[in-house]
Amino acid sequence: MADTPSRSLVLLGDGLARSIDASSHTHLHSLASHSLCGFLSLPNSVPAESEDERIVREFAVLLDAHKTCLNSNEPNSDNIVQKDTTSQTLSDRFMGMKAAILTNNSSLKSFSAKLGFTVLHFDELVKDHTAELHDMVAAVELLKLLGFDEGKVLDNNRFDIVFFHIGAGETVNSYEQKTVSADMEYIDALVGEIMSQSQPGSDIGSRLHLSLVMSYGNVLDNDDLKYSVSKSGDEKNSYFSTLFPLQSYAMKGGFPRKDIRHHSPMLIAQRQHAVTRKDNAERFCFEDFKEHGGNLTIPADRFLHEIAFKLWKAPKYGA
Numbered sequence: 001m002a003d004t005p006s007r008s009l010v011l012l013g014d015g016l017a018r019s020i021d022a023s024s025h026t027h028l029h030s031l032a033s034h035s036l037c038g039f040l041s042l043p044n045s046v047p048a049e050s051e052d053e054r055i056v057r058e059f060a061v062l063l064d065a066h067k068t069c070l071n072s073n074e075p076n077s078d079n080i081v082q083k084d085t086t087s088q089t090l091s092d093r094f095m096g097m098k099a100a101i102l103t104n105n106s107s108l109k110s111f112s113a114k115l116g117f118t119v120l121h122f123d124e125l126v127k128d129h130t131a132e133l134h135d136m137v138a139a140v141e142l143l144k145l146l147g148f149d150e151g152k153v154l155d156n157n158r159f160d161i162v163f164f165h166i167g168a169g170e171t172v173n174s175y176e177q178k179t180v181s182a183d184m185e186y187i188d189a190l191v192g193e194i195m196s197q198s199q200p201g202s203d204i205g206s207r208l209h210l211s212l213v214m215s216y217g218n219v220l221d222n223d224d225l226k227y228s229v230s231k232s233g234d235e236k237n238s239y240f241s242t243l244f245p246l247q248s249y250a251m252k253g254g255f256p257r258k259d260i261r262h263h264s265p266m267l268i269a270q271r272q273h274a275v276t277r278k279d280n281a282e283r284f285c286f287e288d289f290k291e292h293g294g295n296l297t298i299p300a301d302r303f304l305h306e307i308a309f310k311l312w313k314a315p316k317y318g319a
Helices: 026-033 051-062 066-070 106-114 131-145 177-197 286-292 300-310
Strands: 007-014 036-041 099-102 118-120 161-167 208-214 266-271 297-299
Touching: 007 051, 007 177, 007 300, 026 177, 026 208, 026 266, 036 286, 036 300, 051 066, 051 106, 051 161, 051 300, 066 106, 099 106, 106 118, 131 161, 131 177, 161 177, 177 208, 208 300, 297 300
Parallel strands: 007 161, 007 208, 036 297, 099 118, 099 161
Antiparallel strands: 036 266, 208 266
């Protein structure tokens, strides 16, 4: 563990994982090659769920705040009674954590504000700059929110963690395929700029904990075959398949999780110099993460707990 608390930037590519290109999105692959990579498993989707509901639900799971999303105090679907956090903000739960989010999704804005996030506006972040400079300016401004300015680490930081939610319609108001392509180009360029300003050995590089999370969005036909993270699923034709123990991501409190999706996880790469390990993944893609990723699969509701530990806002979770 570092001798000073990290500051965290989380880039969320919502529903964009399918559009990652092996040849053109070079900065995403460069990040993966210098990071600890793996999967975040999600619960199954809710029947007749709208796109806005999916976006909010998956974000809530990342924050371990899905009970807030469901507005229920009943025992969860895993038959484990949890402490009610439906009225608690992130600051309440994580030792005064100061959190901000940038998103164009109105439902996500409302939900985040309920959890105590400061909701920022992307257009204000890059105002007075041309579109060609958006990625560079956005990188600089995002880092400033965390107290990184001109390569230096300031003593006073406005936020401990900043989420930037990017999905179809986030950078331009359209849901056409060209919009998805534009979002992918944008997030690739943004990752490149952030990596450039947080090189290993720099003041920022040793304090910035960068997470890139890319999701598949709505589940499509054959996703359970193309993007399965289940070992027993790989061995389903074996006579010994029934003897495979449940993997750790499918367990909670010593009990099997009853609502776990064994495919189409979120893809995650995390980088902080001298803090995160580097695995053997070379490309930001499902196949490479499954074969060479060092983080394997963890439940998405553990994501924020792990980061909060690095921010000195929570005790260590797990091993």
